[in-house]
Amino acid sequence: MKNLGLRMKTIAVTAALASAVALASATAQAGSIVGSKHDLSSGGAGQGAASSTTTQICVFCHTPHGSDISAQAPLWNKALPDPATYTTYSNLGTATLDGNEAPVGSVSLACLSCHDGSQAMDTVLNAPGSGGFNASGAAFAGLAAMTGTPIPNLGTDLQNDHPIGIVYGAHEGPDTASYVATSNATVNGNLQYWVNSKGSADAGREKVDMILYSRADGKPRVECASCHDPHNGPDGVVNNIFLRIANTSSNVCLSCHVK
Numbered sequence: 534m535k536n537l538g539l540r541m542k543t544i545a546v547t548a549a550l551a552s553a554v555a556l557a558s559a560t561a562q563a564g565s566i567v568g569s570k571h572d573l574s575s576g577g578a579g580q581g582a583a584s585s586t587t588t589q590i591c592v593f594c595h596t597p598h599g600s601d602i603s604a605q606a607p608l609w610n611k612a613l614p615d616p617a618t619y620t621t622y623s624n625l626g627t628a629t630l631d632g633n634e635a636p637v638g639s640v641s642l643a644c645l646s647c648h649d650g651s652q653a654m655d656t657v658l659n660a661p662g663s664g665g666f667n668a669s670g671a672a673f674a675g676l677a678a679m680t681g682t683p684i685p686n687l688g689t690d691l692q693n694d695h696p697i698g699i700v701y702g703a704h705e706g707p708d709t710a711s712y713v714a715t716s717n718a719t720v721n722g723n724l725q726y727w728v729n730s731k732g733s734a735d736a737g738r739e740k741v742d743m744i745l746y747s748r749a750d751g752k753p754r755v756e757c758a759s760c761h762d763p764h765n766g767p768d769g770v771v772n773n774i775f776l777r778i779a780n781t782s783s784n785v786c787l788s789c790h791v792k
């Protein structure tokens with residue numbers, strides 16, 4: 534029996550090795566979060582991921598049940614930071630800023646729940662498995678908070694980052710000619726806006742378009758995920774800075790700014 538137990542263990546280790554090899558080849562998968570810097574699992578490339586004790590990927594950001602809905606971030610599995618902790622772009626007082634800037638919120642607050650370096654990246658509301666829910670969040674996979682200022686850890690002073698929570702230029706202010714026009718569609722009674730990315734045809738809202746996000750006032754705003762798709766770029770390059778389109782010839786910038 535003892536020998537059988539040992540053999541079973543050997544088989545289990547061999548199986549684990551085989552799946553580690555499978556995982557390593559999965560990291561080559563194009564255009565996927567798997568193996569990217571947003572893969573914080575034991576097989577991923579995220580900061581300190583080597584010490585991560587789980588093979589799950591989505592759990593660091595999403596939970597199917599019991600998510601934090603204090604900002605419009607889909608099924609968010611982390612306690613969202615207090616918007617009052619941030620110093621925002623408009624505090625810089627540039628003479629040229631036209632759009633109304635809302636407090637940090639929406640999907641940007643979700644990004645900052647890791648990218649402001651204030652909580653461990655494995656602090657989640659609902660850890661894997663039965664009975665894993667903790668309303669104030671608990672760490673579960675051995676990860677630390679994000680390091681490296683000013684990037685990738687943006688900190689809480691956002692004056693040195695592209696404005697977020699800012700109303701899209703063409704909708705407010707005197708300078709509409711400086712911005713590419715928006716498109717929109719009503720989905721489930723909610724008016725959704727986007728800007729067709731430079732060089733892409735108007736084929737409805739696509740992940741490669743610059744997505745705009747509305748708050749209670751219904752006005753379209755630029756947020757982190759306007760320019761970034763956290764699940765990796767559509768151009769099939771893993772770790773291509775998670776941009777919605779490649780920034781070749783500054784096409785990300787020129788999708789919105791007429792310059």
Ligand code: HEC
Nearest residue numbers: 566571590591592593594595607640643644758762763764
């Ligand atoms: C690093 C954080 C992070 C991880 C990990 C992550 N997501 Fe997301 N996800 C987000 C954010 C932020 C949004 C909102 C982005 C937006 O508005 O486009 C989102 C949106 C989504 C959406 C809706 C919009 C879309 O792009 O389709 C789906 C579906 C989704 N995630 C599924 C997944 C699945 C499945 C996994 C695991 C394989 C995963 N996500 C892993 C952060 C993450």
Ligand code: HEC
Nearest residue numbers: 570579580593643644647654685757758761763772774775
């Ligand atoms: C669960 C934690 C977590 C969340 C939430 C998260 N990120 Fe990240 N992000 C990381 C880690 C870890 C890295 C790798 C940092 C490094 O390179 O040291 C990273 C890196 C990045 C990078 C740089 C990639 C590169 O190739 O250098 C971008 C861009 C990025 N994140 C954008 C976002 C955006 C936008 C959101 C929200 C839509 C978001 N992240 C949400 C953990 C997170």
Ligand code: HEC
Nearest residue numbers: 641644648684685695696697755756757759760774780785
């Ligand atoms: C207006 C577009 C835009 C917005 C909004 C935006 N980013 Fe970025 N971000 C970019 C571009 C373009 C790059 C690539 C810059 C480069 O090539 O160095 C980038 C790079 C990054 C990087 C990697 C930097 C590096 O050099 O390693 C991180 C991390 C990041 N963004 C996070 C965020 C987060 C978090 C937010 C929201 C608080 C955000 N971004 C909002 C356009 C944007």
Ligand code: HEC
Nearest residue numbers: 627629630631632699700701702743755759760785786789
């Ligand atoms: C999703 C649309 C969008 C994209 C993409 C985008 N921007 Fe912006 N940007 C805006 C909006 C809206 C503002 C706010 C302008 C205002 O209200 O005056 C802004 C503000 C700025 C400002 C500050 C203006 C001021 O008066 O202080 C600069 C500089 C800037 N963007 C440069 C860039 C660069 C460089 C890129 C590419 C890396 C880029 N933007 C990508 C929409 C965008």
